[in-house]
Amino acid sequence: MEQNSFNYTVEQFADLQLLRYRVNGFEELSLPRKQLIYYLSQAALEGRDILFDQNGKYNLQIRRLLEAIYLHYEGERSTSEFQALEVYLKRVWFANGIHHHYACDKFIPEFSAVYLRSLIDSLDSSVLPLEEGESIDELCHKLFPVIFDPSVMPKRVNQADGEDLILTSAANYYEGVTQQEAEEFYASQKLADDEEPVMYGMNSRLVKKDGVVQEEVWKIGGMYSAALEKIVYWLEKAMDVAENDTQKEVIRLLIEFYHTGDLKTFDRYSIQWLKDTSSLVDFVNGFIESYGDPLGMKASWESIVNFKDLEATRRTETISENAQWFEDHSPVDARFKKEQVKGVSAKVITAAMLAGDLYPASAIGINLPNSNWIRSVHGSKSVTIGNLTEAYNKAAHGNGFREEFVYGPEELRLLETYADITDDLHTDLHECLGHGSGKLLPGVDPDALKAHGSTIEEARADLFGLYYLPDAKMVELGLVPDADAYKAEYYSYMMNGLMTQLVRIEPGCTVEEAHMRNRQLIARWALEQGREERVVEMVVRDGKTYVKINDYCKLRMLFGKLLAEIQRIKSEGDYEAARMLVENYAVKVDAVLHAEVLERYRKLHLAPYKGFVNPVYTPVLDAEGNITDVKVTYGEGYAEQMLRYSREYSNL
Incomplete structure (x- = not known):
């Protein structure tokens, strides 16, 4: 499939659209790097059944x-x-x-x-x-x-305030235990003076057997052993073609973690993974994000295999090189700032394989590791997934969405001129600096915000990016073409948070997902706080509601004010303040506006959710069975791919 004839759209059904992504530059990679991507991709696919079981x-x-x-x-x-x-x-x-x-x-x-x-x-x-x-x-x-x-x-995940979130959630992370029992179990394990706390409960199922609460650990010889053994088989092959000793040690430590289930080993692996900044090929494979656990502790299995987009990475390297400047000039209280920002690395990557909780639906940016103490001491690694963003943009071109929901010609001009640039840049700032900014005060439990922790953390990262997009530093660093560019992201963000993300919610339902809650929290808070000065308005024209921003500069000041408060909440572990913000701004839906937005969206015949079909990698073998090349193809259909995965990677 040539670049100019590449068909990004696969099929559409229900509220979903399937896309393809192109692995630009794969053919030009060296044979060892192609082999590495192939082996890591196999390791990624072998974990598929784990996520199905975790989800129910x-x-x-x-x-x-x-x-x-x-x-x-x-x-x-x-x-x-x-x-x-x-x-x-x-x-x-x-x-x-x-x-x-x-x-x-x-x-x-x-x-x-x-x-x-x-x-x-x-x-x-x-x-x-x-x-x-x-x-x-x-x-x-x-x-x-x-x-x-x-x-x-x-x-699957219930976040309703006042309910037992474990007993009312279908996710398969707990069996026979209440929310109180789970919280008490992990609270009893934590040491008040532990400066390097592991992420308790991250890789286990908590169950009550014969009246005793205990963990079933996900490891070889334990729960999910059959899948983890297959993952390790391919990781061992990948280790043989690793780019350097640092990467080889990353893979070795991950294998050790899968064998032992030891969370201290996982921290050692995470630190070593952070150190590997010179390899072109990189990957994530393991129990990573905790959005699927109502308590925000247990991690779903996911994997992504990727390699660096050298040209696009110049943008993120510029950001990470100036990380200390951004931290120093943040509007948050000095008590919550890092005196020394360490180890912030950022790059734009080309996804080569998606799996687990990153497939078919995927993030477009990732910042890891999630351990607060490792971020503080060793830093973080941030990626923006360039070829997925490219696929989204190509598929959305000319679909009529902006024309339906954007207020007027000036806003449309801003979006057409700048949106691709500023959307990518906001993702970069969110992942690279937002998640890596700030610090907890001594003695604050990383899990203090409980069920609201994910929403608050995503809001913190989004606000960091929103606050800095208009800064003169962005123009000075050559990250945006001019001082007006940020307005495209401001308009897009407020329109999404106040209106258009509602297309993802069924009538009568509330906002549940952490990223959606975060966006609505920020947008509604800014709307309310700026109401007297009409900073942002909801206006009705010809029977249709639109978002209108009257003062972009004051909107930035509001974002800075909210960032300062949310960083305080995070740093102090102020659960009650987090709960009030989330419940007051992030959850409830205006039923009348919701019905209007759904009706307008329905007429466009679009799908609110997108996901991806993976490419297929086929090794070319010589007479002795050695790999002489790896070919990538894109023709596999959605059902065809899913049935093949069920045939070839059903390990549980």
């Missing part, structure tokens, strides 16, 4: 049941019910389970339980995912309420 205890059996029907049913497939089942299966693949990947609500099938049972009965029992000794009746009795009953496991 019945997900794997439900997926395999639906796949068996999809592959083996010989009856009529053109009926509305079978087509509804096909869409349901595609949604389960996309979400790595039966709950929406972003909103966390359970999908309600548009086919009946009677119809599903008729399909099951038409199949030979040998193709069904029956557990040992399980009958078809027992399978249906167990799974049908989970699939069809809206009251059974309705939310």
Whole structure:
């Protein structure tokens, strides 16, 4: 597929659109680097089943049941019910389970339980995912309420204030324990004077057996062993073709962590990974982000394989080289600033493989590690994923979205002129400096903000980027073309936070996901705080609501004020202040505005969520079986890829 004829769009269904991303520059890499990417990609794909199981205890059996029907049913497939089942299966693949990947609500099938049972009965029992000794009746009795009953496991992650977040969440991180029991279990492990605390509970399932609360650790010989053994097999091959000794040690420590499950080893691995700034090829593989745990402790499995975009990285290197200047000039209280910013590295990468919690839906920027003490002492590594952003931009070109929701010609001109630049730059600032800025006061528990921690942290990083986009330093460093460029991101951000991200929410629902909560919190707070001076307005014209920014400079001052308060909340561990901000600004939805936005969006025939189909890597072998080249192709379809992954990487 040539660059000019590359087809970014794969297919669209429900509220989802599947895209392809191009791995620009792969063909020019050396053979050892191609091999390294191939081995790391295999290691990434071997972990697929882990995330399905983490997202819900019945997900794997439900997926395999639906796949068996999809592959083996010989009856009529053109009926509305079978087509509804096909869409349901595609949604389960996309979400790595039966709950929406972003909103966390359970999908309600548009086919009946009677119809599903008729399909099951038409199949030979040998193709069904029956557990040992399980009958078809027992399978249906167990799974049908989970699939069809809206009251059974309705939310993967519940964040409702005042409820037991563990008992009301379907995520498979806890069994038989209450929220209070879980919090007490981990509180008892923490030492008040520990300056290098591990991320307690990160790689385990917390269960109560015979009245005793205990952890089932994810490691070889423990939970998820079969998948982790396959991951390690490919990591060992990758270690043999590592670019240098530092990278080889990174892989060795990760293998050791998978064998032992020891969180101190994971910290050693994270520090070594931070030190590897010279390798062209890089990767993440492991239990990383905690958004799927209502308590924000247990980490979902994910992987990304990538290599550095040398040209685009000049932008992020400029930012990271000036990290101390940004920290020093931040509007937050001096008590919460880092006296010395250490180890901030940033780059733009080309994604080569997405897996686990980064597939099919992916972040466009990543900042790791998540350990607060490692960030403070050793720094962080930040990436912006350039070829995914490219795919999003290409697919969105000319789709009518801006014309429908943007206030007027001047705002459209700003977006057309600057939005691609400032959107990337905001991501860079968010990941590279925002997450790496500030510090906790001595003795503050990193988990003090509990269920609101993720929202507050994302708001902190977003505000850092928003505050600095208009700064004269941006022009001085050559990061933006002129002093007006930032207005494109300000307008886009406020429109999204106040209005257009509502297209991702079902009528009658509240905002649940941490990134969406963060954006609404910032936008609504700024709207309210600037109301008297009409800094930002919601205006109605011809029966349609629009966002109008009247004073961009004052809006920046508001962002700075909120950044200072949110950094204080984070640094002091002020749970009650975090709760009030989130509950007052981030959660509730204006039902009338929501209905209007949904109706306007529906007429555009767009999908609010995007995800990706991975490229396929095929090794070229000589007569002795040695790899002489690795070819990359892009023609695999969505269902074709998902079925192949289920065939080749079903390890649990």
